[in-house]
Amino acid sequence: MYYFSLFFFYGVIVSKNTKLTRSEIKRQDIIDAACQAFQEFGVQATSMDKIAELAQVSKRTVYNHFATKQALVVYLLNEIRTRTLVDVDIDTTYDPLRSVESKLLTLITAEINLYSCGHYIDLTRMAFGHFLYHPEELKRELDKVMTQETAFQRYLRSACEHKQLNIPDIKFATDQLQNLIKGSCFWPQFLKIEAPLTDEQKHHIATESAAMFLARYNNK
Amino acid sequence: MYYFSLFFFYGVIVSKNTKLTRSEIKRQDIIDAACQAFQEFGVQATSMDKIAELAQVSKRTVYNHFATKQALVVYLLNEIRTRTLVDVDIDTTYDPLRSVESKLLTLITAEINLYSCGHYIDLTRMAFGHFLYHPEELKRELDKVMTQETAFQRYLRSACEHKQLNIPDIKFATDQLQNLIKGSCFWPQFLKIEAPLTDEQKHHIATESAAMFLARYNNK
DNA sequence: GAAGTAAACTACACTCATTAGTTTACTTTT
DNA sequence: AAAAGTAAACTAATGAGTGTAGTTTACTTC
Structure with a gap:
């Protein structure tokens, strides 16, 4: 499946123009889910379980990609900065x-x-x-x-x-x-x-x- | 003890110009503590235990005055509105x-x-x-x-x-x-x-x- | 194309801390 | 004596993070 996020990385991914590994896809799903949930409910009110559920990914996978909730937040915030x-x-x-x-x-x-x-x-x-x-x-x-x-x-x-x-x-x-x-x-x-x-x-x-x-x- | 909040009610209380009951004092302590804590840490991040501790009041007393945390928030928010x-x-x-x-x-x-x-x-x-x-x-x-x-x-x-x-x-x-x-x-x-x-x-x-x-x- | 392998994923059960709210038995204030 | 306060232990739920045993995927190598 060819996949490229319309949101993060799209310049990078499209130019890379290659198949994404399952791991990369899952990671992206997590990021998208977190991004959406954080925006909608706020960071505090969004649990890691909720993110896993939204991303259709096991909670363990979330933690495989991001060691802590804080790490996820920081990652997204850096994305914001580079974007804006x-x-x-x-x-x-x-x-x-x-x-x-x-x-x-x-x-x-x-x-x-x-x-x-x-x-x-x-x-x-x-x-x-x-x-x-x-x-x-x-x-x-x-x-x-x-x-x-x-x-x-x-x-x-x-x-x-x-x-x-x-x-x-x-x-x-x-x-x-x-x-x-x-x-x-x-x-x-x-x-x-x-x-x-x-x-x-x-x-x-x-x-x-x-x-x-x-x-x-x-x-x- | 003569007490009047510098913050809420001060117009009312001063004109009333009378002793406050202990209950009223406690209530005010709770309100002040909640107000301060909510402002400093946010509503979500402030527990009822913390408010009781800050107000130097037992947790039960907090609940005697405000049935739920939501009630406390709503009360304060209404105060904001009338104030602003x-x-x-x-x-x-x-x-x-x-x-x-x-x-x-x-x-x-x-x-x-x-x-x-x-x-x-x-x-x-x-x-x-x-x-x-x-x-x-x-x-x-x-x-x-x-x-x-x-x-x-x-x-x-x-x-x-x-x-x-x-x-x-x-x-x-x-x-x-x-x-x-x-x-x-x-x-x-x-x-x-x-x-x-x-x-x-x-x-x-x-x-x-x-x-x-x-x-x-x-x-x- | 079949078999093997490492990495990544899954479900799920678990620990541990926090927090909203309650109950109890007792004390202080009015 | 009635109203209000107290400390402390309790319930029930939530949520961060871990451990484990088993499964899937992608990428060799034969």
Whole structure:
């Protein structure tokens, strides 16, 4: 049976393009089951027995692949980190042929789409559920992510250097822009209190966020 | 012994201004202990034995006051709701003698101070920890809060009516403003990934949020 | 293609710790 | 004396992790 997870590893597995051993399949089943259960019920409320049952695998097999529950959690969390680290892969240098507004819209839209990805939300939910009462750990993990400059920051700096924008504090302005977006596109989804956004809603939020940002920082 | 909780009931108890029975004291000890433990470790990770120990009360006494653990959680959560429902108590009609900017700053500052209150953060943390995997319940609770108009909304509407601001969608604009503030003042604190804000930081965020908002919506 | 082998899987019974909730026999407060 | 508190032992369930004896799979080797 040819099998490749649509979720983890799919780049790797597909390019490997080979049969998976039964062991690999089982392992993947365990990971998928754990991922799903952790997201749905939380780490605490998910027993190893439950995971084994969901994965249709004996409990012993779960323990053959992951020595402890903690090991399973840590494994999944690392997957999250590598997954969410993919920064928006867009050219971030100022282009005189293109309006700042248009470029900004592209960047914002990319960010919104990241937040709209079901996996992204589900995985951060799982991570936060785990870390909510382990703030030191959370901080350590986040620091790894925080230190890198975002696509926003790079572009804003570039546009400032070309005198298109006038931003005294680029880091602060980036946060403002991100807050405008996250407040509407990330947090409500994260708390599952709002239905997924339609394309029109996304577009509206993107244009309005850009409008407000430019109203403040456009160099006129 | 005269006793009044600095946390729950203090308005009530102080005005009652009378001796508390031992039973009432014990009950309060239990509530305080549960509140603290739930916030620190989460509901799941806090056992009734632990609460009894923290409250320096026998386990049976805990059960005399609260029939089940669930009952204790529900009780505390209701306290949260009534506590956080206190809206900013500021006059929200447009005053021609005062600049919109100044008034907005006052409102924003009040909002920031609410978020900066340790209790507010701790209690929402507890609530979210509990509700993160009970979205339907969360939604139901939030709906009770969401339906009421915020102080922001009332003032913005009033200022629009006096042609001081030009806001096509007041609800949306309110969200934008709130997102600007929450992104810096609430969420980082909520996740305990940022130290509490200094007064300077608060002031900076307040002025910058107002500046961006007015750059977009000021009627000039 | 048949037989052999090591690794991985299975079912299941087990230990040990924790936790929600109860019961009992006795003491303190009001 | 009634109401409320106490310590301590108890039940019943759950859940992490282990040990074991037997089975399946994949991959040789003949």
